[in-house]
Amino acid sequence: MSATAAPVNVKEALALRAAEVEAYLADCLQDRDIPERLLSSMEYSLHAGGKRLRPVLLLSFARLFAGKGSGLGRRIMPFASALELIHTYSLIHDDLPAMDNDDLRRGKPSNHKQFDEATAILAGDGLLTEAFCLMLTCMGEGAVPAERVARATHAVAEAAGAGGMVGGQALDMEYTAKPGVSLEELRGMHAMKTGALITVSCVAGAVLAGASLVDVRRAREYGCAVGQAFQIADDILDVTGDTATLGKPAGSDERQGKTTYPALLGLSESRRLARERAAAAVASLEPYTCQEADFLRALARYIVERVN
Template identity: 65%
Template sequence: MTAKEKLAERATEVESYLQSCLRDRGIPERLLASMEYSLLAGGKRFRPVLTLSWATMLGGDRDAVMPFAASLECIHTYSLIHDDLPAMDDDDLRRGKPSNHKQFDEATAILAGDGLLTEAFGLMSAASIVKGLPADRVLRAIHVLATAAGSGGMVGGQVVDMQFTGRNGVPLEELRTMHAMKTGALITAACQCGAILAGGTDRDIDNAREFGKSIGVAFQIVDDVLDVVSDTDTLGKPAGSDVAMGKSTYPALLGLEKSKELASQHIDDAIKRLDDYSGDEKQFLTEMARYIVDRVY
């Protein structure tokens, strides 16, 4: 089975949980339809799968960690809904379907994003309240994820991205910092939270964090490359939109080949962080890391 097939198999497990996690919550029908329209629109479920894999590798209870893992997908989905809005990236297509604000309307899309973000914290706490994970682990993981998703992480990264749009000559280090906030922070938190929830040691948590940082950088570089070399049908969103909007990207600064080389270097760094471990989950995480860059070769 290929890495892509393994990821798809594990994504199905997450998908099954997501199908019901917003039900029976008293959410108004139109708002629920908008939230589920984007949450259940497909996708690799990359972030929750990372959380589950790190937790499982370190001996954690996969079922108990699932609500927390699902919260990452809720946060990620909310960010996509808001990123697509006319006031931000102004994209009409997401995962091969009309963006949320096109399918519904702008106000509903904004509130759907707000709803998903808030529901995410309910899911995080359910890992302790419903599933019985130790409260101190869950509280620590919530702190990590809130920091990653907040104004010093993903939200702040989106602001910096907008400031960079149309600006020439953004230094590589500033671009790297921006993407570490906007894209990398949530991927890093996904790995780190899995290790925390499993009761990992400080070394385990450090390995998870650094693994996440490295694959987060590679993930963004590859996304930038794919925006140049792929097509709209393959991406499920408008190809070439980065160039059209004047966004600062790795290919724009380094060229395609050097960007690919840099992504591969970061994947090698990530895989070194798995040296302490063995078994199926180590193998899966190794294959997942390599799959990130394989998409552009």
């Protein structure tokens, strides 16, 4: 595939792979008999852009462990895309007036500003639930064994739930009102709020490919480290204001009143920590020599190169 032919140009490879996901997302909700306004609201946020990092990670780990010629990528595209539905739902609910009260998301009106609050709540609920439909459609004849699909879906539910992403957002709300958040608290909150879904993207890809326990563990290590690197880089970009590569408008007020890595550690130490986490991600893939592993290593480095 052309997408994997140039792993050295990671930005281009990432864009090519994201475009494959985009093509699937384009009409993935069309056959579901969803009331018109609700569907418009779900699609408004789902098609608002983004790097599609989570689906790309899932597909890449599936390719790494199943091999390029397996045809697995096509069969698990609904599963990979489901991660983007979950990510999108979390952004819609995070933006609500009762949460971060953000009027803008990626330079456009946030969902509740474009539609209304009730519709935004339901669009989020709908995207989360439809994600589980998509994940579970991957099983069946000629597709992926039901046992693998069910295990991978269970892992995603754990990561997205109250002990993962939802719990992380709850802590984020608590910490916003609280002075003196510690580094340990910040790290724990981000591990749940953004880390868990990024990590499970890697893990689920490995599980769907039928990877061994050792390989799944390495996918988890990579995901944890990349998730941390990603979060620290995101915090740095919010402070330095150089948000062009993140696709955010400059002056985004998303972190208003929130504790960040640079606030606790300073910019220089934050940059060092981000590089260290990226290096840990690269190290976790040490046993693998194929082109797919090269892409994942380049991706880990790319995430922190943006902030150096």
